[in-house]
Amino acid sequence: MRKLHDAPFPIIDTDPIFGRVIRYMRPSDYVMGVALTALGPGFLYWMEKYQPAGLSRKHMVRGMGLATCIGATVGFMSAYAASSARFWGYTENAREIKMYRDEYRRLKAQGKPMHGT
Numbered sequence: 211m212r213k214l215h216d217a218p219f220p221i222i223d224t225d226p227i228f229g230r231v232i233r234y235m236r237p238s239d240y241v242m243g244v245a246l247t248a249l250g251p252g253f254l255y256w257m258e259k260y261q262p263a264g265l266s267r268k269h270m271v272r273g274m275g276l277a278t279c280i281g282a283t284v285g286f287m288s289a290y291a292a293s294s295a296r297f298w299g300y301t302e303n304a305r306e307i308k309m310y311r312d313e314y315r316r317l318k319a320q321g322k323p324m325h326g327t
Contacts, residue, residue: 246285
């Protein structure tokens, strides 16, 4: 079998499904997502405080909402990418290997397939 890519850690799954990537996220992934979400409105608030643009309250609230949405998107995508990198073997993944094997044993005992329907 042809090796898809060189990875410093064991490859778990080269095409992990969305739900599995979310289930296997570590607390550090969530912390990174929340931090990046807060970074957007925090930076906007800091800029308005120290370099005022003279925005009305209405415009500032809209800007904060937009910055929060963009920050949440960036935070989620970063957390998802970090979790996916462990499936691909690019970062340390001992915890995910154990979870994957446990899930495989459980599904096999129930007679269900690991992948697909």
